Amino acid sequence: MPSPIIDLAGLTLEVNHLERGVRFYSDVLGLNLRRFDPDSGVAVLEVIPHQTLTLWQPITRQHNDPQLAVLGARGASHLHYAWQVAADDFEGCTARLDAHGVHWQRIELGTPERPDPGLYFFDPFGHGLEIRGVDLQDQRRPRLLPRRPSGKGHSLPIAGLREIALAFGDYPAMTRRLPRAYGFALASEQDDRNFAQFTLGPQPEQDGNGTPRRWLYAWDPQVGLAGMLGGDHALAHFYADVPEVRRSAGTEGLPLRELDGGRLAVRDPDGHVFVFQPLPPELEDPA
Numbered sequence: 077m078p079s080p081i082i083d084l085a086g087l088t089l090e091v092n093h094l095e096r097g098v099r100f101y102s103d104v105l106g107l108n109l110r111r112f113d114p115d116s117g118v119a120v121l122e123v124i125p126h127q128t129l130t131l132w133q134p135i136t137r138q139h140n141d142p143q144l145a146v147l148g149a150r151g152a153s154h155l156h157y158a159w160q161v162a163a164d165d166f167e168g169c170t171a172r173l174d175a176h177g178v179h180w181q182r183i184e185l186g187t188p189e190r191p192d193p194g195l196y197f198f199d200p201f202g203h204g205l206e207i208r209g210v211d212l213q214d215q216r217r218p219r220l221l222p223r224r225p226s227g228k229g230h231s232l233p234i235a236g237l238r239e240i241a242l243a244f245g246d247y248p249a250m251t252r253r254l255p256r257a258y259g260f261a262l263a264s265e266q267d268d269r270n271f272a273q274f275t276l277g278p279q280p281e282q283d284g285n286g287t288p289r290r291w292l293y294a295w296d297p298q299v300g301l302a303g304m305l306g307g308d309h310a311l312a313h314f315y316a317d318v319p320e321v322r323r324s325a326g327t328e329g330l331p332l333r334e335l336d337g338g339r340l341a342v343r344d345p346d347g348h349v350f351v352f353q354p355l356p357p358e359l360e361d362p363a
């Protein structure tokens with residue numbers, strides 16, 4: 077049966093200074109600010125159309141999203157995640173990071189025949205970021221196509237979110253639960269460490285080699301490549317076949333919450349909250 081997960085819609089990060097977060101993500105990453113609400117400590121930035129990054133400065137006795145309060149949704153206090161850039165924009169990214177005074181590390185993830193480098197750096201709050209090149213002509217097509225930005229020549233030419241990496245305290249239980257309770261498509265596991273790759277799409281696919289697909293990586297608590305940590309109590313949004321996820325998560329007995337717009341929120345036993353939402357009508361396949 078195909079996975080009901082369609083694509084990555086967004087991610088929420090906890091920050092200790094909202095304005096500094098907006099500055100970093102607007103200037104260095106080039107994201108456009110769509111909502112700035114200092115009273116609730118929330119800023120929403122657009123990555124590409126229909127994909128967002130939310131910054132949340134936690135305020136005592138206040139929730140980032142009142143609809144999610146009953147599930148105790150937070151945002152990740154630390155997390156590793158990755159961005160897409162067009163493959164031929166990749167090499168120019170180091171000079172732009174240098175110009176912003178951001179220290180970076182380059183790690184080769186491909187092979188001598190087919191290089192696939194990653195650039196790793198940290199935001200001002202300790203979240204671990206990565207840049208990966210995407211082959212825009214690749215036949216593996218996510219529903220939200222990576223899109224090269226126009227303007228903001230001093231910023232990184234971000235074309236989409238690529239991956240999020242979450243930590244799970246009970247790794248074996250996670251590898252059973254994520255496919256069963258939500259339908260995430262398990263693509264592979266590594267031999268040498270607890271590291272599972274889930275394809276955010278209908279079928280498990282092979283990662284790497286410039287794929288434009290999006291990914292959920294799930295680890296046990298560990299320091300990964302370039303000193304990056306998996307996320308704690310993350311809040312992540314996915315486009316999905318919501319009725320299908322409701323059925324499987326309900327069968328699993330997980331705490332659910334119906335949200336407006338046909339969305340469904342589920343609190344995972346590891347403390348992450350996943351929001352599953354239908355595709356916006358303009359992205360639906362024409363009948």
Ligand SMILES: [Fe+2]
Nearest residue numbers: 157158206239
């Ligand atoms: Fe990564």
